[in-house]
Amino acid sequence: MTLFIAGLAMPDANAAVKVRSYDRGSKTESDLGKSKGLKKRKRGSGGKSTGGSGSFSREGRPAPEDDFEQGELLLANPPIRLEQGLAEMGMKVIERVQLKNLKFSYLRIKTPKKMSVRKAVDRLSSRYPGATVSANHRYDLSAAKSLGRMFPRKAVSWGPVNARCGEGLRIGLIDGAVDTDHPALKGQKVTYRSFHQRKRNPAPTGHGTSIASMFVGKIMRNGWSGLVPGAELFAASMFETDRRDQMVGTSTGMLQAIDWLFEMKVHVVNMSIAGADNEVLKKAIEIARKKKMVLVAAVGNWGFRGKPAYPAAYPDVISVTAVAGPRHKPYPLANQGKYVDFSAPGANMWIPSKRLGNAFSGTSFAAPYVSVIIASQVAQIDGPADTGLLRNSLRRSVIDLGKRGRDDVFGYGMVREGPSCGSKTADASQVDKDTNLRNEVTR
Numbered sequence: 001m002t003l004f005i006a007g008l009a010m011p012d013a014n015a016a017v018k019v020r021s022y023d024r025g026s027k028t029e030s031d032l033g034k035s036k037g038l039k040k041r042k043r044g045s046g047g048k049s050t051g052g053s054g055s056f057s058r059e060g061r062p063a064p065e066d067d068f069e070q071g072e073l074l075l076a077n078p079p080i081r082l083e084q085g086l087a088e089m090g091m092k093v094i095e096r097v098q099l100k101n102l103k104f105s106y107l108r109i110k111t112p113k114k115m116s117v118r119k120a121v122d123r124l125s126s127r128y129p130g131a132t133v134s135a136n137h138r139y140d141l142s143a144a145k146s147l148g149r150m151f152p153r154k155a156v157s158w159g160p161v162n163a164r165c166g167e168g169l170r171i172g173l174i175d176g177a178v179d180t181d182h183p184a185l186k187g188q189k190v191t192y193r194s195f196h197q198r199k200r201n202p203a204p205t206g207h208g209t210s211i212a213s214m215f216v217g218k219i220m221r222n223g224w225s226g227l228v229p230g231a232e233l234f235a236a237s238m239f240e241t242d243r244r245d246q247m248v249g250t251s252t253g254m255l256q257a258i259d260w261l262f263e264m265k266v267h268v269v270n271m272s273i274a275g276a277d278n279e280v281l282k283k284a285i286e287i288a289r290k291k292k293m294v295l296v297a298a299v300g301n302w303g304f305r306g307k308p309a310y311p312a313a314y315p316d317v318i319s320v321t322a323v324a325g326p327r328h329k330p331y332p333l334a335n336q337g338k339y340v341d342f343s344a345p346g347a348n349m350w351i352p353s354k355r356l357g358n359a360f361s362g363t364s365f366a367a368p369y370v371s372v373i374i375a376s377q378v379a380q381i382d383g384p385a386d387t388g389l390l391r392n393s394l395r396r397s398v399i400d401l402g403k404r405g406r407d408d409v410f411g412y413g414m415v416r417e418g419p420s421c422g423s424k425t426a427d428a429s430q431v432d433k434d435t436n437l438r439n440e441v442t443r
Contacts, residue, residue, distance in 0.1 A: 061140075061246075064137075064140075064274070064275050064276040064302075064309065065276040065277070066276075067137060067138045067275065067276065068117060068135035068136055068137045068138055068276075069135070069136040069138065069250060070117065071110060071111050071113070071117070072094075072108055072109065072110065072111070072117070072135070072136040073091075073108070073109040073111060073117065073120055073121060073124065073133060073134070073135060073136065074106050074107070074108060074109070074133070074134050074135070074136050074251060074252070074278075074280040075106060075107045075109055075124065075128075075131055075132065075133050075280070076104070076105070076106040076107075076131065076132040076279075076280045076283055076284075077130060077131050077132050078107055078128075078131060079128045079130060079131055082107075082128070085127055085128070086109065089112075089120075089123060089124075089127075090111075090112035090115070091109050091110060091111055091112065091120065091124075092109070092110050093107050093108070093109055093110075094108050094109065094110045095107065095108040096108075097252065097255070097256070099255060099256065099258075099259035099284070100259070100263075101259045101260075101262040101263045102258070102259050102262060102284060102287050102288060102291065103287075104255075104259075104283070104284050104287055106255070106280050108136065108252065109124075117135050118135075121133050121134065121135060132279045132280050132283050133279065133280075134251070134278045134279040134280045134281075135278070136250055136251050136252060137250070137251050137275050137276045137278045137281075138248040138249060138250055138251075138275060139238070139248070139249040139250070139251075139254070139273045139274060139275035140249075140273065140274050140275065140300070140301075141175070141176060141207045141239070141247070141249075141272060141273060141364060151223065151224050151225075151350060152214050152224075152225075152226070152227055152345075152349055152350075152365075152368075153225060153227060153418075155345035155349065156344065156345050156369055156415070156416065156418065157416070158227070158418040158419075160223065160225070161219070161225055161228075161229065161421050162219075162230075162421070163218065163219055163229050163230060164229075164230040164421070165228055165229055165230050165231075165419065165421035166216070166227070166228025166229060166230040166231030166372075166419060166421065167230040167231070168231075168379055169228055169230075169231035169232065169267055169372075169375045169376065169379055169419075170231070170232050170234065170264065170265060170266045170267050170375070170379075171215055171216070171228075171231050171232070171233050171234070171266060171267065171268060171270065171371060171372070171375050172234050172236070172261035172264065172266035172268065172269035172270065173208070173211060173212060173215065173233060173234065173235040173236065173269070173270050174236050174238055174254060174257045174258070174261070174269060174270070174271045174273065175207060175208040175211050175212070175235065175236075175237065175238075175239070175270075175271070175272055175273070176203040176204065176205065176206070176207045176208035176209075176237055176239040176247065176249075177194060177202050177203045177204065177205045177208050177209075177237045177239065178190065178192050178205060178208040178209050178212045178235045178237065179205040179209045180192055182205075182209050182212075182213060182353075182354070183352060183353075183354060184213040184217035184218055184220070184226070184351070184352050185209065185212060185213055185216070185217065185218075186218075187218065188216050188217070188218055188229065188233070189216065189230075189231070189232040189233065190212060190216065190232075190233045190235060191232070191233070191234045191235070191264070192235045192236075192237075193234075193235070193236050193237070193257075193260055194236075194237040195236060195237060195238055195252075195253040195256040195257050195260075196237065196238075196239065196240035196253060197240060197250075197252075197253075200240040200241060200242060200243075201240060201241040202237065202239075202240060202241070203237055203239035203240055203241060203247050203249075204241070204247060207272070207364070208235065208237055208239070210351045210358075210360055210365075211270070211272055211364060211365070211368060212233055212235050213226060213351050213352065214226055214227060214349065214351065214365065214368050215227055215228065215231065215233055215270070215368055215371075215372070216228060216229055216230075216231050216232075216233045217229060217351075217352070220352060224350065224352060227368060227369070227372045227418070227419075228372055228375075228419055228421075230421075231372075231375070234260075234261055234264045234266055236256075236257035236260055236261060237253075237257075238250065238253030238254045238256075238257045238273070239253065240253070249273055249275075251275075251278050251280060251281050254271075254273070254281060254311075255280070255281060255284050258284060258285070258288055258293075258295075261293075262288060262291065262293055266375075267294070267374070267375040267378040267379050267385075268294045268295070268296055268371045268374045268375040268378060269293065269294065269295045269296065269371075270296050270297075270367055270368055270371040271295060271296065271297040271298070271311060271312075271317075271367070272297075272298045272362075272363070272364035272365075272367055273297065273298070273311070274297075274298065274299070274300030274301070274302065274309035274310070274312065274335075275309065275310055275311075276310060277308075277310050277313070278310065281310070281311065282310075282314055285311060285314055285316050285317065286316055288316070289316040289387055292384035292385050292386065293385075294318070294374060294378060294385050294387050294390060295311070295316065295317045295318070295387070296317070296318045296319075296320060296367055296370050296371045296374060297311050297312035297317050297318070297319055297320070297367065298312060298319075298320055298321075298322075298362070298363035298364050298366060298367040299312045299313075299319050299320065299321045299334060299335045299336075299337075299339070299340055299363050300312065300334070300335040300363060301331075301333040301334060301335070301362050301363055301364075302333070302335055303332065303333045303334070303335065304335045304336070304337070305335075305336045305337070305408075306336070306337050306338075306408075307335070307337065308335070308337050308338075308339050309335050312335075312339060313337070313339040316387060317387075318341050318342070318370060318374065318387060318390070318391055318394075319339050319340055319341045319342070319411070320341065320342050320343070320344055320363065320366045320367040320369070320370045320411075321334045321335070321336075321340050321342070321343050321344075321346075321363055321366060321409070321410065321411060322334050322343070322344065322345070322346025322347065322361070322362060322363045322365065322366035323343045323344070323345060323346065323347070323366070323401070323410070323414055324345075324346070324347035324348075324361070325347065328343070328345075328399075328401055328414055330402075330409050330410070331346050331347055331361065331362070331363065331366075333362070334346075334363050335363075336408045336409050337408050338408055340408055340409070340410070340411040341391060341411045341412060342370050342394065342398060342411045342412055342413065342414070342415055343366065343398075343401060343410045343411055343413060343414040343415070344366035344367070344368075344369035344370055344414060344415050345365075345366060345369070345414075346361060346362055346363055346364070346365045346366035347361045347365075348360075348361060349361065349365040369415050369418070370394070370415055372418065372419060373394065373415055373417070373418060373419070374390055374394070376419045377390055377393065377394075378390070394412075394415065395412045395413075397415070397416065397417050398412050398413030398414055398415055398416065399413050399414045399416055400412075400413040401413050401414055
């Protein structure tokens, strides 16, 4: 949970710096106030508002690598006497963040008004070559509204389940805000935290609630259910509504969410987000993997070929693309590239709403399939999990699509064998049968 400690005594330029520490003493979004209780901002002219539908477009937004918080930098591994150097360059520390669980810290730095963020990154990197410096990048959600209707479990030929399916699994989710009073989630085992900036409104609940429902949504009268309704979900929102009424997620929100989910001891972390390569985030994810945290991410919906989206493109993350229809054709907006690991259905996923329901498409809705399978495997492993070994295990039970073997469109292939909702899944059994799996050297 999030504990804000402000106004700590700091020498010189750091006298007004806020220090945040994220541990069990934080307030939830309900403590901070629901979005409807906060001051509403007028809709800006830039970008396309997401509202509460969960859809998103890059219309009105710059290219991913140029999409960041203006006037802000992130810096990890700060050198000694940093404050003096920053003052000479017209910069100052505005926040120190300590991620206690990952044992990782970074600074948010304010740049001079007449200095571009790119130039500021270059100047800091040149002056302090041992530090890790990046912009505070912003991220998209990987989903869009769709037509048609497909129940999540039926889309991958997983049979109907009972309410206890998935008991014992602890699934982490980094996404937008989640409405825990949603009909599909009310009464389910969902723990929610929001890591938006206090000066901004929290994100709309459309996308985050849809993905949460896909994971642990209760069984409905029409036969719909989440993939594992008996599992426990820990949902972290890294998204917020900016001054232009756009829903954006920042690197700082993602860092804090990863740290909290590590503390929650989840079996897997699912991320339906896409953005630019960020050196500070990359370093934190490397630390998370060394601590045996397993992360799964959607490859993104920009339609890029060969141009990666992050965090899916980091080697420490298992990436998932979407396929559409009974013939498992490529989802047309999905990114393609060497970083694509696996495929799963991601078109026309029907999610119940407070009235009827909506169908959504995107790589966002493909990632949960892989996350559920991996969570089942991790829950069965007697010892720390390893991302490379899990990736290698999952390769053995996929349907090869497209070109023979791994390709840039479908990765290794489409997942097929889901949780049995009994003791062990078929995939988890494969992990146990291979006695040499933990000694393999994999990617």
